[in-house]
Amino acid sequence: MRSSAGRAALLLLLALKAASQTPDGGNPTSLKQLSIEQLSQIEVTSPSKAPTPAYRSPVAIYVITGEDIRRSGVTTLPDALRLAPGVEVAQIDGNKWSIGIRGFGTRLSRSVLVLIDGRSVYTPLFAGTYWEVQDTLLEDVDRIEVIRGPGGTIWGPNAVNGVINIITKSTKDTQGLYASAGGGNVEQGFANFRYGGSNGEGLTYRVYAKGYTRGPEEHPDRDNFDDWRGAQSGFRVDWSRGERDSFTVQGDVYKEDDGERVGVSSYVPPSTVNVDGNADLSGGNVLARWTRKFDNGDTFQFQTYYDRTNRYEPNLGERRDTFDLDYIQQTTRGRQVFRYGAGARASNGRFLEVASGLVFDPANVTDYLLTGFLEDDITLVDRKLTLMLGSKFLRTNFTPADFEPSVRLMWTPTEKQTIWASFTHAVRTPSRADEDFYLSSFLGQSNGLELFARFNSNPDFAPELMNGYEVGYRKLIGKNFYLDFAGFFNHYHDLFSQDLDGSPFLETALPFPEPVEPPLHALIPAQFRNDLYGQTTGGEIAPEWKPTKYWKLRGSYSYLHMDLKKASGTALGGTPQSVEGSSPQHEADVQSSFDLPKRLQLDLIYRFVSGLPAQSVAAYSTGDARIAWRTKSHIELSVVGRNLFQPFHVEYLGDPGTLVGIRRSLYVTLAWMR
Amino acid sequence: MPMVTRLLQIVAACMMLAGAPANAQNPTEYDVKAAFLLNFTKFVEWPESVFESPSAPFRICIVGEDPFGETLDKMVEGEKVASHKLVVDRLKRGSSAGGCEVAFYTKADRNAAQSIAREAPHVLTVGETDEFLHEGGVIRFVLDHNRVRFDVSQAAARKAELKVSSKLLNVARRVEDEP
Secondary structure, rough: OHHHHHHHHHHHHHHHOOOOOOOOOHHHHHHHHOOOOHHHEEEOOOOOOOOHHHHOOOEEEEEEEHHHHHHHHHOOHHHHHHHOEEEEEEEOOOEEEEEEEEEOOOOOOOOOEEEEEEEEEOOOOOEEOOOHOOOHHHHHHEEEEEEEEEHHHEEEEEOOOOOEEEEEEOHHHHOEEEEEEEEEEEEEEEEEEEEEEEEEOEEEEEEEHHHHHHOEOOOOOOOOOOOOEEEEEEEEEEEEEOOOOEEEEEEEEEEEEEEEEEEEEEOHHHHHHHHEEEEEEEEEEEEEEEEEOOOOOOOEEEEEEEEEEEEEHHHEEEEEEEEEEEEEEEEEEEEEEEEEEEEEEEEEEEEEEOOOEEEOOEEEEEEEEEEEEEEEEEEEOOOOOEEEEEEEEEOOOOOOEEEEEEEEEOOOOOOOOEEEEEEEEEEOOOOHHHHHHEEEEEEEEOEEEEEEEEEEEOOOOEEEEEEEEEEEEEEEOOOOEHHHHHHHEEEEEEEEEEEEEEEOEEEOOOOOOOOOOOOEEEEEEEEEEEEEEEEEEEEEEEEEEEEOEEEEEEEEEEEEEEOOOOOOOHHHHOHHHHOOOOOOEEEEEEEEEEEEEOOEEEEEEEEEEOEEEEHHOOOEEEEEEEEEEEOOOOOEEEEEEEEEOOOOOEEEOOOOOOOOOEEEEEEEEEEOOO | OOHHHHHHHHHHHHHHOOOOOOOOOEEHHHHHHHHHHHHHHHHOOOOOOOOOOOOEEEEEEOOOOOOOOOOHHHHHHEEEEEOOEEEEEEEEOOOHHHHHHHEEEOOOOOOOHHHHHHHOOOEEEEOOOOOOOOOOOEEEEEEEOOOOEEEHHHHHHHOOOOOOEEEEEHHHEEOOOOO
16 A cells, blocks of 8 residues: 555656756766756755864864655654764664763653743753653754753753754755655654745745554563554744844644553542553644844844643643743853843743542642843853853742853964863752652552552752753864863762651641542651762763764764762662663764765664663663665655664663563654655 | 674664765765856856867866866866866865866965965956955855855956846846955
């Protein structure tokens, strides 16, 4: 069915595209047949990452380009992040990931800030990112900038261990039609569509839609709960009036059914049960941005967005509306570049209780965040030495006032070398899950009574603090070899901890309102507090080599050592070892990209992740491969195999019960662009 | 150890494949830049007086490091500007491009500014650094979303006594008219 439809489409497109204007890439002299307008539109392969501004910034930044994503064959944003050094991506099951940067990876990872086109997708309820609902048409992603280490001064609170900035292409670069469809064993079926157009007077736009259905991963107990279906659609309009003003309006809507297994505890029998069900996840957002460039090079940007998130899971529900305003200005005065700005965000969340074991009290709260920042880049020696000083100032409904200062020094002895060092202080602000959350778990029967442990709310939860010390070195060696190294020492205080809070006792009344009076039970009281501290040390090295015009090799190695301790006189449920043992000490990857004759592309990826003792996960290595063939008429057929080295392997224990195996997968895609 | 073995296998496989002749899908940045250089000769007017004779060559000079390889030479082969045969000359970094009609400075040349300031009129200076136009250059290449675009300084063109056609200005990403 698919193949005959595909063949018909192929023939149609072949007819339509008979007169292709694309020159034969193998013979550059054919370029001289093109007009200057056509030359300006040709996409070129750049020799390395060096020309991007990221190369000359005193931050441990890695840029995953849209091309890198496309050629890696991934179908989700979390899997794309495996291409960056220092990022620990571990898949929990079919639709959940743990993504940490430089340690502290968990299901939501509360110290990593994620933005999509400037919109924060950090949830203020549980602190962190629900990766399963962060999506866009991957073909339209321009780049993902991954900043390892604190980015609080510019990006705001919770950017403690890193920032992930997902940036989509301008609609100028997505003109025309793109459509693709395919399927395989885990990626059972998917279809993507985008159309971009313009009015010829500075306004360009695109609309897109995508849908997918994904099968379950490997379950030893054969309870295949984690299949996944979803659809998303969106638009973007860019309009510029001369060089001075440019406007962007964009938005998305999505709806998903994510199969999941959750533990539900309740003070009314049955005391505990694992539920396999579907999470009904939906939402949408709309964002507007205005950028003005003055003749003297100064710029300002004003941005506002609204985001709606609905989560109806088998054990809880949440409806959230977020409004955000942001203003940034950049001014150059002599040897100094000033950047300053202000932002305000209000996020109303309504919690919907399913069982008495998981309760927020109060249920309905509007969180707010007010920020301001000032940064000054001072050129000390022209083109050679730059000093950056700055701080963010912030206030939330949970913290009266905090600041996130940073000092960065960058030395560029030659055009091809950058050496930098920095000190930063970063803050993870308390969330509702730290301050007004009651989380219970049933432990068993004791003397004829039900025994529970419960984390009670903690209105005194303090911000988690970090002082980061970093150094970095980048060098372009010859024309084709690029080396990027960064090292860090991070010192943490007041880290999130799971404290035992006194001896077990018999409880008659719950501390939060419940419609049904619970029977008498025994309780071990506990609380989320700030009783961990310690340090992490490590580094990442990421070389990139382009030995020939048609072969690119890139790789990375990341090392992490975590040393955490509990504050004296405290009794912890979760130990320092359980945090340390949930992040890999060693990670390595190699990606090889070939442009072969006959418009064939071959990409091979190898990766190694060391074991996670606290997650009962052994070290593993695996590989991906993609082979793609493009016709002269821009039809592309590709075959992707992922996790090829073994039938399945485990990466992270995030679901109740047993580890879920991540399967070897294979899928075929037919795409056409016009 | 298995990790190292597998790595070696991958690298070995890659090496074997690299030996095969390849037909790169996209042209490189400098292939497109070379084509632009050739095109500039058609949209800029040089006074006939700069040539010693009708048969004198039209010189495109690469000052300093040559990023084009053979591409530019192949491209200009058999091309003419009016009666003048196009030739490519390579000059040492820092040397004067007097006698050239087009002078291209690579981004590796950080002291291009001094050279440009010394240039005689009638040399179309083309460069790649951010500051190139402010240093007195006429055309600057920029990479914009993996596409090669260019900016033009009208003031510098006037100073060099060159006439840039409006067609070229229309395609330019930006036209600056201040020194």
